[in-house]
Amino acid sequence: MPDSTGLELIAQDVREKVGEASITGTHYHHEQATLEVEPGAVHNVLSALKPDWEWLASLHGCDYLPEEPRLGVHYQLLTRVRLDRLNVKTRIGAEEPKLPTVTDLYPTAEFHEREVYDMFGVVFDGHPDMRRILMPEDYTGFPQRRDFPMGGEEVLFTFNEHELPRWYDK
Amino acid sequence: MTPGDPLAVPYREREASPDLNRLDTPVAGTEVEGDEFFTINMGPHHPATHGVLRLLVTLEGEMVRDVKPIVGYVHTGIEKSCEDQAYWKVIPFVERMDYLAYYFNMMAYCMTVEKLLDEPVPPKAQYLRVAHLELNRIASHLFWLATAALDVGAVTFLWWGCRDRDYVLDLFEMSSGQRLHTRYFQVGGVAEDIPPGWVEKAREFIEYFPGRLDQYEALLDRNEIFVQRMRGTGVVPVERLQELGVTGPLLRAAGDPWDLRKAMPYSSYDHFDFKIPVGTVGDNYDRYRVRIQEMRESLKIVEQCLDGMPEGPWITDNRKVALPPRDELATSMEALIHHFKLVTEGFRVPPGEAYVPIESPRGELGCFVVSDGSSKPARVHVRDPSFVNLQAFPDMARDGLVADLIASVAMLDPILGGIDR
Secondary structure, three states: OOHHHHHHHHHHHHHHHHHHHHHHEOOOOEEEEEEEEHHHHHHHHHHHHHOOOOOOEEEEEEOOOOOOOEEEEEEEEEEEEOOOOEEEEEEEEOOEEEEEEEOOOOHHHHHHHHHHHHEEEEEEEOOOOOOOOOOOOOOOOOOOOOOOOOOOOOOOOOOOOHOOOHHHHH | OOOOOOHHOOHHHHHHOOHHHHHHHHOOOOOOOOOOOEEEEEEEEOHHOOOOOEEEEEEOOOEEEEEEEOOOOOOOOOOOOOOOOOOOOOHHHHHOOOOOOHHHHHHHHHHHHHHHHHHOOOHHHHHHHHHHHHHHHHHHHHHHHHHHHOOOOOOOOOOHHHHHHHHHHHHHHHHHHHOOOOOOOEEOOOOHHHHHHOHHHHHHHHHHHHHHHHHHHHHHHHOOOHHHHHOOOOOOOOOHHHHOOOOOHHHHHOOOOHHHHHHHOOOOHOOOOOOOOOOOOOHHHHHHHHHHHHHHHHHHHHHHHOOOOOOOOOEEEOOOOOOOHHOOOOOOOOHHHHHHHHHHHHOOOOOOOEEEEEEEOOOOEEEEEEEEEOOOEEEEHHHHHHHHHHHHHHHHHHOOOOHHHHHHHHHHHOOOHHHOO
């Protein structure tokens, strides 16, 4: 992990390349370096970081419910040359959340972005195949959001099919 | 936000919703005679898909022109359920994701929570964890070998692989009481010291198992049919694999020696002497060889673990995190209070976010936990290697025979429980 000084240097570098407003903050906790980025600037920041951080290890969505903006998307970058990790994080509101896709920079993001869309409803502009991946295609709602209730989902079995008449016409 | 109202479309039409247009168009650069494309479903219930994996395959004669993996059939919302459990009760949930490599799921989750808590793990616990992880790697690879050989026609391997896996499961049963989903790792260490006799039984296995591996290699490597189906099939260039974020044996078989145990050691992996097997071509045969060799290396690690097992506690003595020993409950008021607090509410974790990756039998298994300061995690996300590796599957199967597609699924080793979570 870059230490907190290294993180500031990276942030400074990105600010010079992409613009002053692109970075909204830096955090260094638990030996994890996090670069907080303006949602619109995600693609530009990641393309500026790509030469140094060639590998996208993972991409997570999360929901910080009481806080605003509510949703968060994390990009876990990795460099296999310097053996270092960097977390790029962005926060967006839950109303019509939209982010630029990074599949052109990191093709591995394709499934990850579909999963974030599926679970949190974040639409990635320019993604080649923006569909649900884990939930059924006709599912409504985004189950990993924190205000989505646990349980209560009607599960169809042979024994209760008659209680849901003509479920297939819905 | 959902594009269109999906409920406006009748059910039977929605069922056909995977977009076939992209599949029906000819693949660039291939000669197409008379547009003879044929799109079929392989799965979700198919014996060779290693779970409920559905492959939408576009065929031209016997040649595979495109594959679309469709997943989600065993999605059980584990990550959502984790948000409703106290931190230490999440462990059995995450175990059930990648159900062949359960120790690795536990390990990634426990290490993430330990990072958020800044809780050190005693050296003995680290060694015990490594010993169990590597035994689990062997068990997982053995089950892969059993099912993969079954897929390409070597039916009896299912019994042989499971027979040796049972030795490992016996060891798990001795140390934790369970054969599968052991819940052995705890936040701050492991649940219990290994019982007397465990080390001897593990050494028996270490002595016995290489001979078996030699037999298996002899049976498969000198099998003309097996070798012909493996050699030169499913090749993906290493650059493409790196682009797609593929890790684990698949990447190493293509000649890229990336292994987190060596590159970024965790849990005392830097104490052990082992090698990273790599392939040269990156075909299915290399994938098979790399996994077989990994089992030998894992045995070496387990042996070094047993030889160098440190003395000391097997779980942290921080009573805020780990349960007090049973015998203290009868005599110590404080122990009773800690026990009560842990069992009813669980421990609280300071707010923060952490991502910790480890090397599972299938590649980088990372766990991401967001804590909001309460005793339940606000978000648990697992970056499952099978999920990411599956993206490379169309590249592996494209422009090959249907039979090679089956061999490639077998060598991809996807675990659908991990993909769908």
